[in-house]
Structures are given as C-alpha cells and as structure tokens.
Amino acid sequence: MPTEKSDLLQGTLDMLILKIVALGPVHGYGISMRIRQISKEVLQVQQGSLYPALHRLEKRGWLAAEWGASDKGRQAKFYKLSAKGRKQLESEESNWNRLAGAVANIMQTAQ
Amino acid sequence: MSWWKSLFPKRASDAQMNSELRFHIDELTDENIAAGMSPGEARRRALLEFGGQEKFKEEVRDVYRIRILDATVSNLKSAFRFIRKSPTFSAAIILTLALAIGANSAVFSAIDAILLRALPFPDADQLVRVDQYNQKTSSPLHLVAPVRLEDWNRLNSTFQALTGYYSEDVSESTGSLPERITRAWVSPRFYQVWAVSPVLGREFTPDEETLNGPAAVLISDRFWRRRFNADPNIIGKNLRLDDHLTPIAGVMPPSFLFPNREVDLWCPIPAGFSYGQARANNWFTVIGRLKSGVTVAQARANLATVQAQLARQFPKTDAELSVDIEPLKELTIADSRRSLWLLFGSVTLLLFIACTNIVALLLSRSAQRQHEISVRFSLGASRGALVAQLLTETFLLALIGSGLGLFLAAAASDIFRSLAAELPRVEEIHLDARIVVYSLACSVVVTLLCGLVPAVRGTRRSLSASLAQSGRSQVSGRNPLQWLLVGIQVALAVTLLAGAGLLLRSFQQLGRVSRGFDSSHILTFELSMNWGETGDMKKLRQFTDRILETLRATPGVDAAAISVGVPGAPFRYETELKLLEGRAETEPKLIAENRFVSASYFATMRILLLAGEVCRETDGPPTLVVNRTFADNYFPGSTAIGHHVQSLNLGYSGPAEIVGISGDARETGLDRAPVPTAYWCAPVAEPGTFFLVRTRNAPMTMAETIRRQIHDIEPQRSVYDFAPLEQHFSDALAENRLRTILLTFFAATALSLACIGVYGTLSYSVNVRQREVGLRLALGALRGQIVKQFLWQGLAVCILGCVAGFALAAASSRLLAGLLYGVSPSDVPTLSAVILLVLVVAAAASLIPAIRASRVDPMQVLRDE
Numbered sequence: 001m002p003t004e005k006s007d008l009l010q011g012t013l014d015m016l017i018l019k020i021v022a023l024g025p026v027h028g029y030g031i032s033m034r035i036r037q038i039s040k041e042v043l044q045v046q047q048g049s050l051y052p053a054l055h056r057l058e059k060r061g062w063l064a065a066e067w068g069a070s071d072k073g074r075q076a077k078f079y080k081l082s083a084k085g086r087k088q089l090e091s092e093e094s095n096w097n098r099l100a101g102a103v104a105n106i107m108q109t110a111q
Numbered sequence: 112m113s114w115w116k117s118l119f120p121k122r123a124s125d126a127q128m129n130s131e132l133r134f135h136i137d138e139l140t141d142e143n144i145a146a147g148m149s150p151g152e153a154r155r156r157a158l159l160e161f162g163g164q165e166k167f168k169e170e171v172r173d174v175y176r177i178r179i180l181d182a183t184v185s186n187l188k189s190a191f192r193f194i195r196k197s198p199t200f201s202a203a204i205i206l207t208l209a210l211a212i213g214a215n216s217a218v219f220s221a222i223d224a225i226l227l228r229a230l231p232f233p234d235a236d237q238l239v240r241v242d243q244y245n246q247k248t249s250s251p252l253h254l255v256a257p258v259r260l261e262d263w264n265r266l267n268s269t270f271q272a273l274t275g276y277y278s279e280d281v282s283e284s285t286g287s288l289p290e291r292i293t294r295a296w297v298s299p300r301f302y303q304v305w306a307v308s309p310v311l312g313r314e315f316t317p318d319e320e321t322l323n324g325p326a327a328v329l330i331s332d333r334f335w336r337r338r339f340n341a342d343p344n345i346i347g348k349n350l351r352l353d354d355h356l357t358p359i360a361g362v363m364p365p366s367f368l369f370p371n372r373e374v375d376l377w378c379p380i381p382a383g384f385s386y387g388q389a390r391a392n393n394w395f396t397v398i399g400r401l402k403s404g405v406t407v408a409q410a411r412a413n414l415a416t417v418q419a420q421l422a423r424q425f426p427k428t429d430a431e432l433s434v435d436i437e438p439l440k441e442l443t444i445a446d447s448r449r450s451l452w453l454l455f456g457s458v459t460l461l462l463f464i465a466c467t468n469i470v471a472l473l474l475s476r477s478a479q480r481q482h483e484i485s486v487r488f489s490l491g492a493s494r495g496a497l498v499a500q501l502l503t504e505t506f507l508l509a510l511i512g513s514g515l516g517l518f519l520a521a522a523a524s525d526i527f528r529s530l531a532a533e534l535p536r537v538e539e540i541h542l543d544a545r546i547v548v549y550s551l552a553c554s555v556v557v558t559l560l561c562g563l564v565p566a567v568r569g570t571r572r573s574l575s576a577s578l579a580q581s582g583r584s585q586v587s588g589r590n591p592l593q594w595l596l597v598g599i600q601v602a603l604a605v606t607l608l609a610g611a612g613l614l615l616r617s618f619q620q621l622g623r624v625s626r627g628f629d630s631s632h633i634l635t636f637e638l639s640m641n642w643g644e645t646g647d648m649k650k651l652r653q654f655t656d657r658i659l660e661t662l663r664a665t666p667g668v669d670a671a672a673i674s675v676g677v678p679g680a681p682f683r684y685e686t687e688l689k690l691l692e693g694r695a696e697t698e699p700k701l702i703a704e705n706r707f708v709s710a711s712y713f714a715t716m717r718i719l720l721l722a723g724e725v726c727r728e729t730d731g732p733p734t735l736v737v738n739r740t741f742a743d744n745y746f747p748g749s750t751a752i753g754h755h756v757q758s759l760n761l762g763y764s765g766p767a768e769i770v771g772i773s774g775d776a777r778e779t780g781l782d783r784a785p786v787p788t789a790y791w792c793a794p795v796a797e798p799g800t801f802f803l804v805r806t807r808n809a810p811m812t813m814a815e816t817i818r819r820q821i822h823d824i825e826p827q828r829s830v831y832d833f834a835p836l837e838q839h840f841s842d843a844l845a846e847n848r849l850r851t852i853l854l855t856f857f858a859a860t861a862l863s864l865a866c867i868g869v870y871g872t873l874s875y876s877v878n879v880r881q882r883e884v885g886l887r888l889a890l891g892a893l894r895g896q897i898v899k900q901f902l903w904q905g906l907a908v909c910i911l912g913c914v915a916g917f918a919l920a921a922a923s924s925r926l927l928a929g930l931l932y933g934v935s936p937s938d939v940p941t942l943s944a945v946i947l948l949v950l951v952v953a954a955a956a957s958l959i960p961a962i963r964a965s966r967v968d969p970m971q972v973l974r975d976e
Binding site: 027028029032047048051052055070072074075076077 | 127130131132134135137138139141160161170171
C-alpha cells in the first residue's frame, strides 16, 4: 500500500467522477474504488467530498441516478451520465488537456 | 401547500441518503473481511474510514439548501444596499406604493368589515328581518302588529324565535338636566334571537318580561361609558325614565349596536300589553333567527303558510298581508355595496397606474444598471439569479411601501367615518391580521407586476455585449415599452377621471334641481316624547300648539311647523287611498306618499298652493292637500278638490276631503322626482316628529334661544338634534358624497401619476438623445422644431391613451348608471372636459422636458463625446 496520497486538485473531482460514470452506471462506492484502482492508489477520494459532489452533479443535471441491486444483491444508488453531463465532460476534458499540456510544457522547458 | 414545495428544488430524502451511505459502509466492511479481518473489526474499521456520517449528510443536504438560503440572504443584502445607494429613487417608489397599496388596503378593510364579514352576532347568518306588507301598495310598510308576531312565533316551524322591537326617545332625569336618550323596547325572546349576553350584570328575567312585572333596563356600552364613566358597580342603580324609576340590570357589549348605533338602552315589552292586541296596529320591526340548516326560501314558504292560516282566521286584518324575509346582513349593507365595490375598483386601477409608473422607473433604472448586470453575467451569474436579485429589490421596496401603507389602512375607519358617518358597520372597520395579509399579498402581486418585466428585460443576454461599450452607449431613444406604459397610465387615469367627473356633475345637478320648497333658513329639531303620551290626544294637541306658538313668538323666527319626516330626506310612507266617491276598476289605484304636517307647513316650507286652500286643523271632518302630481295623475282633466279619500292602512285617519292642491316638492329625497303625495293635517306632535322653524338669520344661531324658550315651558323635555335642514340633505347624500370625494381623490392621484409618467419618460428620452439633438442644432435645426418634436412625442401617446381611456370609460359606464342623477353615463360635456383636462396637463408635463431638450448646448454635447 503506497504511503503517499495526493490531494485532488480543486475542481478536478467533478471531472473524474464524470469520467468514471461515463464508463457505465456505477454507485458511489464503485466510483471511489475505481478512482483508487485506476490511479494506482495515488488518488483517494474522501467520502466526505464524494457524496456532496455526486449530489451536486445530480442537481445540476449532469448525472442521473436510479436505485438498483449491486453485484451482491444490495440496494445501491447507481449514477449514470446525462446528455448534459456528457457535454460538460467533453469541455472539461479538453480544458484539462490544454491545462495539463501547458503545465507539462512549462515544467519541461524550464528544466 | 404545493406552491411552497415548488419554491424549493427537489431534495434527496434523508432515508435515501442513509441507505446510499449504508451501502458504501457495507461494501467497505466486505472488503475488510476479504482482507482477513473479523466481521466486528471489519465493520469498525469501515465506519472509522468513513468518518462522521452526520457531518456528511449535513454536507450533502447543504448541496440542496445553501444555495437558496444564501441567495436570498445575499439578494436581500444587495437590495438594502441598492436602496441606500439610491435614496431618492427608492423613496419615490416606496411613497407611490405606500399611497397606492395603503389606499387599496384601506378600501379593502372597509369592504372586509362591511361586506364580507358576518354581522357581529353569533351565527349571524341565521338572522333575518321579517316584514309584513300589503300586496296592493307598491311600497311595503315592514312593521308588524305585536299580536301577529306572537302568532307567527306560535305557528311557524322554521324559526328558533322571532322578536320585535321599536325605539323611541325618552328623557332621563337623574342628572341635573333632563337628557334625551334612545330606548328600544324589545319583545320577549330577545336573547334567543340575538344570542348576545350582557358583559356586566344579567339578562331580563321571565318576570320582567311579563305584564306588570318588575321594571328593568339594559344599557348600551356607549351610554355606560358616557354617562357612568364605565362604573363597574352600576348594576341595580336606578334610571329615571319619563319619571319611572327603572333599575339597571346589565350592560351590553360595545359590538351590540342594534337597532342602530344611537341606541342607549333596552327595555322589555311584555307580550300581553293592552295596546299591542289590535291586529291593525303595526309597529314592531321583527327580527328572526332561523333554525340551523333552514334556508331563507324555506322560512319564506313556511311563514307564508302560517300567514295564509291567519288570513282565514282574521280575514278583516290579515287577508291582504304577505310576509317577506330578508337576511339581516343584506338589509344592513345592501345600499353600500355598489359604492364600496366602485371605490375598490377605482383604487385598484390606481394601484395599476402606480405599478406602470414604477415599471417605467425600474426600466430606466435597469438601463442605467446595464454595466453592473453585464459584469455580473461575466462573473458567471445565471440569468435566473440576476432576475431573482432584481425581483428581491422590487419586493423589498413593495414591502416597505405596503408597511407604510398600513398606517393609511389603520386610519381607514376614521376616514370613512368622517366622510360618511351613515355608512353601516363603519365602527367595525379596523386593522387586523386579515388586512396585514392582504397588504402583504398586494406587495407580492406588485412585485410580480412591476418587477418581472424590467428584470427580464434588464437581464437579456444581448445586453451583456454592452460591457464592451462605454457608459455613453447608444440606447434607443424610442423605448416603445415605456411609452406603452405611459399610454396605459393615461387611459386608466381618463377612466377614473370620467367616473369622478360624472359623479361630480351628478352632485352638482342635485344642487340645482328645483326642490319645490325653500330649504334655506330652516332649522330642525326634535323634542323627547314617548308613545304613551299619544293616549291623550287632546293634551298632546295643547302641548303642540303651545310649543308652536312659543316658537312663532320668538324674535327672529318667521314661521314654525311640524312634520313627521324631514322634507327632502329619504322617508317613505306610501299607502293606497280609497276614493269614497268610487272609482272604476280600470282606473289606476290611488297610491300616494303620505305626509303628516301642521297647516303651517306649507307657509314655513314655502310650498306653493296652486288651488283651493290649506288643510284645516279643526276638530271637524279632516281635510287634506294633495300635490300636483297626485292631481294630474289621478284626476286628469277634472279637479281633485272636493273628493273624499280614506287610507286603507292608516287605521286612525277617517275619510278626509281634498281641499287644496300644492305645487310638487321633492319630499322623499332630492334625487327623487316628486311622486303623488297626500298631506294630512296632523297638528299633533308624536315621537319622532320634526319641528321646522324658518329663521331670519343663519338657522343655527337661533338654536340656543329656542332651547331656552322651550325649557321655560317644558322643563321635563329635552330638545335635541338642532340642525339646519340642509344638513339633513347632506346626511342623506353621505354615501353619494363619500364615493364622489374618494373617487375624485383617486382620479386626481391617477392624473398626477400619469403626469409624472409622461414627464419622466420624456425626460429620459431627452437625456438619451442629447447628442442627437446637439448634432441637429449644430447642423442648423431651429429650437422651435426640437420643442415641437418632443412635445408631439409626449402628446401623441397621451392622445392615444385618451382614446383608449374613452373606450374604457364608455365600457365601464354601466357600473355608474344607477349611481348618477340628472346626467347620463355618456355625458358629452363631462367626458370632453376630462379629455381636455388630461391633454392640457399632459402638454404641460411634456413641455418642460421638450424645452429642456431645445436648450441643449451643441458645443457642450459634442465636446463630451
């Protein structure tokens, strides 16, 4: 288990959630698992940030939610991406890529 | 309250949130177990990792809550800041609304108290007045014989009880001077009907309601306070009423004002009293309380059956009688209903005018705030948030305005009382929670009416482009919406002015009408008397003659007379007369208004005698005078003089000979054309008889002299209600005056608001177009042309407004039709005068900005660019 965990950049959590949800309907626990797994345990989402973020995105209409049974048969709230959310994800993704590219450029050039 | 929910966005329910979080914890626990922990330890770790659940849920809830709360608070803050920053602008709006909402709430409080609320008695909707009337005469005499009331009580099946009363004046002489007070005699079952108990003391005992039982009196709250200073130990003390000592049994509550607000005390009148037994003697006003669930129609049918039974039993007295039942509330308020709704309608129009004015103000304001709004857009505010902010500002202004307006509403009772003391239930008007809620509702409606359009227009996205422009941005000088609003204001003002103008003209016509008598220099007053005195007519005759002689001998008095009822004030006593000489069935029945006057009445009132002579006050066969309408209607082509008539309803007046024909006088009201009238010579004063004195100087200057003269010869009687005759007309027209004064006031306010609208909008237009004007002046335009152009811009809108207003006034004239006298609702002079007035005022309001426009200094403007 890696000892160093990075805090998420302000505002990026929403994008990450949208990205994960874009892969298919998923519940809150699943999202935190995926973020942890895909980031190879570098990023760990605090539940205290995750759920308010999920509800915020749902309220904005970017996420749609419905109740369903999990793999183990438990009742869970599944989130999926709405059309509006998909657009939002695209714009955030392109923004992010530009920003990340720019930051990377600076870091390399200034070396 | 579904609207309330819709104000807030959908919120995750706590139960759903709980199960969502529980799912997460369960999954974590499973994960831990899979890693080799014991189930207990796994769960503990999972909970630990998850952290404080409550804090979480609170955060999730905040997602839904904080925005709306925060937004409201911050909107309110910014609204306060906005008001502080532009005090003049805000004060103008607040004052306009305070006046408009206040006036509206004031009129509404009157409508609420008078028309909407039940009368101030328990289960007041069960109370009805029961009238008997003779089908043969057109106008019913509603009074009922006491013995018939007892029959009705015995035989009906739809009433809990029926009670009767009559009132008269009485001298109370325990004080140093005799005082005239008003006493109502009430028949048994008084309490069963009214269901109101004394606040102090007790009700009448059954003993006191039986013949020759002990005397007792209930006093009114008003009398208790005025005379006894609200002494709590008053019960059992004696009043000396016409020399009879009568102990006080109780004090009634202040709200108990029946039969009227003047009543001072109530005395029981037993059912078996001797002069109540004659079936032809009608003098009770009858009030009944319906059994619960019984409708007025059912009671009518039931009492009609009862009366039909009585008609068979007593064909002589009861055969012709029918019964009518009307809800008491209806009878109390019926006359005021139209006036009040008319006032409410006009005051609501006024509120609309105020609103359009404010819309115009806010529109020009939001044009000035374009820059601020653009900045907020660019900072990411949504349009909804901006609209909400602008609406909050308007709402705050409206709220302050309606708060101030409540002071006006609080004074409504006093205003209405001072304008129309005769208005029914006026003492029940007061400020309460209903009126506050109404004002609040008004401010919400005003917010939406005034705020929505400017807010939505002010936040149009295209405006955000103006961020790029400077403050000198190009704004269209045409602003059609604002001019539309001005046009609406003018139209509404014209409508109100037309109504006010017609009412004023109608009032003026009333003053000009030929009355048929000379009402100037007539002083009227009354003497305290009671019906018991009418037992000895001879003594009463002597008393009356003595008083009239004393009056005539008084220096400064030209003539004196008595009359039941005051000429020119509404008082009707219409009966059918039978012609002794016989009359063909085909000829119209002799229906006549009856007046009971002394022979000196005609000379005192200066009513012309056209033929014959004045009736004789002798003990010989009675005589009477009829008016010209009577003679012309019933004896066309022949003379009425010499015929003998007898009244079918007036039991005590035998056949009388017509000896004279008088000119027509407007006896029953200045606004009513003369009807056939019979003047009976009745040289005997009764309770309620008026003394009429023709004075040489101003009538009221003689009051004290006359009071002293009468006190010298009749020390036991009180002389009261001194008033010039003209005062009675004015009282009779109180409601007419109320609506005329108020409507005129509303119309004047509407006109000034419309004026401000024209002035403000044109000024704004001038300001915006300064550059253009400067340029044109620099290019050689004449100043006169500029003035003409702007003046025309203002006037054209006003002319269109006048046309629309004219149409509106014509459409609503039907509302006024019944309230006008001597002027048609489409009176051309009035309507033209109104339009002329509006155009002159509008021209004046347009001229000032137009002249200012022409004074623009081209150099100055162009340098500013």
